[in-house]
Amino acid sequence: xxxxxxxxxxxxxxxxxxxxxxxxxxxxxxxxxxxxxxxxxxxxxxxxxxxxxxxxxxxxxxxxxxxxxxxxxxxxxxxxxxxxxxxxxxxxxxxxxxxxxxxxxxxxxxxxxxxxxxxxxxxxxxxxxxxxxxxxxxxxxxxxxxxxxxxxxxxxxxxxxxxxxxxxxxxxxxxxxxxxxxxxxxxxxxxxxxxxxxxxxxxxxxxxxxxxxxxxxxxxxxxxxxxxxxxxxxxxxxxxxxxxxxxxxxxxxxxxxxxxxxxxxxxxxxxxxxxxxxxxxxxxxxxxxxxxxxxxxxxxxxxxxxxxxxxxxxxxxxxxxxxxxxxxxxxxxxxxxx
Amino acid sequence: xxxxxxxxxxxxxxxxxxxxxxxxxxxxxxxxxxxxxxxxxxxxxxxxxxxxxxxxxxxxxxxxxxxxxxxxxxxxxxxxxxxxxxxxxxxxxxxxxxxxxxxxxxxxxxxxxxxxxxxxxxxxxxxxxxxxxxxxxxxxxxxxxxxxxxxxxxxxxxxxxxxxxxxxxxxxxxxxxxxxxxxxxxxxxxxxxxxxxxxxxxxxxxxxxxxxxxxxxxxxxxxxxxxxxxxxxxxxxxxxxxxxxxxxxxxxxxxxxxxxxxxxxxxxxxxxxxxxxxxxxxxxxxxxxxxxxxxxxxxxxxxxxxxxxxxxxxxxxxxxxxxxxxxxxxxxxxxxxxxxxxxxxxxxxxxxxxxxxxxxxxxxxxxxxxxxxxxxxxxxxxxxxxxxxxxxxxxxxxxxxxxxxxxxxxxxxxxxxxxxxxxxxxxxxxxxxxxxxx
Numbered sequence: 001x002x003x004x005x006x007x008x009x010x011x012x013x014x015x016x017x018x019x020x021x022x023x024x025x026x027x028x029x030x031x032x033x034x035x036x037x038x039x040x041x042x043x044x045x046x047x048x049x050x051x052x053x054x055x056x057x058x059x060x061x062x063x064x065x066x067x068x069x070x071x072x073x074x075x076x077x078x079x080x081x082x083x084x085x086x087x088x089x090x091x092x093x094x095x096x097x098x099x100x101x102x103x104x105x106x107x108x109x110x111x112x113x114x115x116x117x118x119x120x121x122x123x124x125x126x127x128x129x130x131x132x133x134x135x136x137x138x139x140x141x142x143x144x145x146x147x148x149x150x151x152x153x154x155x156x157x158x159x160x161x162x163x164x165x166x167x168x169x170x171x172x173x174x175x176x177x178x179x180x181x182x183x184x185x186x187x188x189x190x191x192x193x194x195x196x197x198x199x200x201x202x203x204x205x206x207x208x209x210x211x212x213x214x215x216x217x218x219x220x221x222x223x224x225x226x227x228x229x230x231x232x233x234x235x236x237x238x239x240x241x242x243x244x245x246x247x248x249x250x251x252x253x254x255x256x257x258x259x260x261x262x263x264x265x266x267x268x269x270x271x272x273x274x275x276x277x278x279x280x281x282x283x284x285x286x287x288x289x290x291x292x293x294x295x296x297x298x299x300x301x302x303x304x305x306x307x308x309x310x311x312x313x314x315x316x317x318x319x320x321x322x323x324x325x326x327x328x329x330x331x332x333x334x335x336x337x338x
Numbered sequence: 339x340x341x342x343x344x345x346x347x348x349x350x351x352x353x354x355x356x357x358x359x360x361x362x363x364x365x366x367x368x369x370x371x372x373x374x375x376x377x378x379x380x381x382x383x384x385x386x387x388x389x390x391x392x393x394x395x396x397x398x399x400x401x402x403x404x405x406x407x408x409x410x411x412x413x414x415x416x417x418x419x420x421x422x423x424x425x426x427x428x429x430x431x432x433x434x435x436x437x438x439x440x441x442x443x444x445x446x447x448x449x450x451x452x453x454x455x456x457x458x459x460x461x462x463x464x465x466x467x468x469x470x471x472x473x474x475x476x477x478x479x480x481x482x483x484x485x486x487x488x489x490x491x492x493x494x495x496x497x498x499x500x501x502x503x504x505x506x507x508x509x510x511x512x513x514x515x516x517x518x519x520x521x522x523x524x525x526x527x528x529x530x531x532x533x534x535x536x537x538x539x540x541x542x543x544x545x546x547x548x549x550x551x552x553x554x555x556x557x558x559x560x561x562x563x564x565x566x567x568x569x570x571x572x573x574x575x576x577x578x579x580x581x582x583x584x585x586x587x588x589x590x591x592x593x594x595x596x597x598x599x600x601x602x603x604x605x606x607x608x609x610x611x612x613x614x615x616x617x618x619x620x621x622x623x624x625x626x627x628x629x630x631x632x633x634x635x636x637x638x639x640x641x642x643x644x645x646x647x648x649x650x651x652x653x654x655x656x657x658x659x660x661x662x663x664x665x666x667x668x669x670x671x672x673x674x675x676x677x678x679x680x681x682x683x684x685x686x687x688x689x690x691x692x693x694x695x696x697x698x699x700x701x702x703x704x705x706x707x708x709x710x711x712x713x714x715x716x717x718x719x720x721x722x723x724x725x726x727x728x729x730x731x732x733x734x735x736x737x738x739x740x741x742x743x744x745x746x747x748x749x750x751x752x753x754x755x756x757x758x759x760x761x762x763x764x765x766x767x768x769x770x771x772x773x774x775x776x
Contacts, residue, residue: 040721041734048731050438052447055735077565080721080731088627089721178733182742205740207417207427315414315736 024228024235025069025286028096033075036062037095040080043201044310044318045101054078057309058099060299061120061226061243065097067294068242068287083152087112090229097239099226101195103153113230117240120225120302122322122331124218125157126196128203131211133190138217142167147180147189149173154194157220177202195222197310197318204315238285245292248274248334249301251325256300263293274337281337302332406431406744411438412737435741436748439732443748446568446723452496452560456571459493462486463578471763473770494575497561504548508536564642568723570752572642576724577711577756580649584710585703587650588657589696593687595662606658613655619716621648626720645717653710660706664699665691697771704764708757725749 028034038046038058046056054062054076063073079095090098091113101123102108104116129135138161148155150173162169172189174180181202184192192199196218203209226243228236249255252271254262263275272278276289283289299305303325310318324330362368376382407423407430410416416432424430436443445453466486469479488502512532519528552558567575594606613621625644668691676686696703718727729745732738 039734040718040723040727041731043734043736043739047734048442048447049735050442050737051450052442077563079565080723080727082719082721084623084719085626085721088631092627092631176730178730178742181740201736201739204736205413315739 024096024232025238028069028235032070033077034062034066034069034097035077035079035095036065037079037081037086037089037098037100038062039100040082042101042198044197044314044316046078046099055309057121057305058101058226060305060309061099061246062097063298064246064295065226065239065242067298068238068245068285068291071288071290071294073294073298087114090114090227093229096235097226097228101224102227104223104225104227105153108227114227115230115233115236116225116227117236118225118243119223119331120243121197121223123195123197123222123224124322125154125193125220125222126199126218127215128184128192128199128212129190129215131213135213135215138215138219139165139167141169141191143169144190145170145172145188147172147174147183147192149177149180149194150175153220153222158193161219181205197316200318201310201316204317234286238287241285242295244334245274245295245337246302246305247325247332248337249292249296250303250332251327251334254296254301256297256304259293259296263290270337402429402431403747406433408433408437410434413739413741431744432741433744433748435732435738435744439728439738442728442732443569443725445571446728447566448562448568448571449560449566452562455493455496455559455562459490460574462489462493492559494567495562495564496559498548498552498556498558500551500555500557501548504544504551505540507547508539508544511539512536564640567642569728570725572717572722572724573711573714574756575642576646576649576714576717579646580653580710581707583650584653584657584706587654588661589692591654591658592661592665595658596665609651610655610658613651614659618649618652618713619719621652622716622720624648641720641722645720645722649710649714652713653706656706656709657703660699660702661695663702664695664697667698668695697768700764700768700771704760708760711756711760712753725752 038054038056041047042056042058044056045058046054048054059078062076062078066076067073069075079089081089081095081098081100086098086100086102087108089095097117098114099120101121103123104119108114109116127138127141129141135141141162146158146169148158148171155171158169158171169191172183174183177194177198180192180194183189185206192202194202196214199214203212203214206212226239228239248270249259252268252274254271254275259275262271263277265277266272269278273281274292276282276292280289282291285291288294299308303320306318306320306323307313310316312319320328320330322331324332326333359365363372375385405424405428407416407419410419410432411434413432413435416434420428420430420432441450441453445456448456462482463486465479466483468475469477469483485506488506492499492502512535515535516528516532519531522528523531591606591610594602595610597603597606622645625648626641629639629644672690672694673686676690679686681689715724715726717724718730721727723731726749729749732745733741
């Protein structure tokens, strides 16, 4: 049966591939579940728990989109993707969206023909050193040995940073974060560099986290966000405004606790429009009018998702920093729901 | 007589001496040590050095392993328990991660209440291979062997029972055509028909037949998606399937490569050389990435199936070369002897050439099996969750981030058990099949 599918489809593949991009929402609804690409495991962002349920900050975005479409946050197939397979999986339609802490760059957006639908985490590359080295700034790292993951943008950023500051370094190439932890703890390198969120997560696992410091310098911009295929703007809008709904909900003070109460109607017209008691925003997206209520009741608003997965109450203990609302000095700024 | 003896010697022993113990240096452990460990100065130095190395390694790892903590919910909890038991900073393993994530390491995301299905499938597999592996097992078990592939498939993936039945029907058709067709249309046409008809049936009819039968008599168990399969279950499914399929495929390719028929010869050579000259990881990426571009969006051509096909092709190319080595090692006289007996090609292969060639190839064949089984860990790079993949996933939770050696030691130990068993069986088989006189 599968062979017949293969042969039949090979012949019409070219025809369909061109025309078949505009109905992701229909496909997802017909399938009854969302195929969401995630990492093959990143602390705080996506990982299965002991009972096999996926948890994490990126996973929260997937569940929110599923809730927007189906009203059911569990209608998601999580597809683990590696750094190599993630873009093909999305381009070929194996997954409907990718929420895999992927940095929004020009070439990925334009050349690879994807559409980033927003930024759910502002990351940046940082440095971690043992406290006993007495280093307090990345400017003092001249001549250091640095553990660095090969084949990533972090490698290029590091070279740029040291070259522009006229310093030298000795790279210790490593393949995975787990390997980096072992090498760094074994003293194979003085410095470990990767995204600041990764550094925080790694530091949290050490026997004595206080013996290591994350230096204040952030040497790159790593805006991470969910992405979809070029060409299907209706679907892109759903993912974009689901993320915006999470961000706006925090700004407007809508939480998972009070969302059902506020959905009945409030004094604030923007809350009413967002939660569907006024206007027809859901219908414009092709979704039900209570789509945002479903989105927010899954894991709460952006702030709640952040605190539950990577915030200061978790072992990872990330501060909001750039990821605070614009009203609190951060960069999160949702366009108005109007 | 007694006089002469009395005068010729001053003293004669008249009773036997009791047997004395051999000197301590010539007996037991001391003799063994003198001969094997301290036979020369160099040997003695090497022995002492080796003993020191073994002691050094064990003294650093044995305590770490034996005093390991088995009952904790997270790495930090593990460390608290350790501090309580052995004092701050003691170096002990945290095996609790295995206890906590045992299900995932073994079964992946397979539904917990259905674990009996893959376990039963494994049991059936062992029963099915028993008559192949051992002679003194009831021959009736071959019936189990015949239905085991379909039964195991059905148990693991579930769904309608009629899907595997419909697929199995194809083999029955092929057999029937071969069995009864040769009398009507001749052996060659029957052979071609026995290959073509089942393929046509699978492509065009099998799906409808399966659905039709299911509509008439819906018998089925819960369907489990391939995405849910992971951990050692995945490694065993990929490994066992490709090992079993690659063996006959490898024999056919090896014979094809020796064939005088131009097309068959060249296509076998092409297949073997192309598959063998490209790394397995490239084939896996081809299976997971390249095929996706040819298939229209939304097509569900299972990734696991694609990977199994690629690994099987890869294994059979290697197998073909190993078996060709066995065929080449056979003296020319064996082929000529078969011809002189008037046997046709298949008879001579089946009765004379292959039994000897395969016997010679056993170490190489098992070598390939073991290699393929270990290579299944490469599927982690195409996003399948094999044990290595799960070690990454487990480390990605805040509970177990930072755990490293425990997982790898466990995975290594599991692979060792499987591969060592295969190796031991091959040695047993070699001893059993030995016909030379030593």
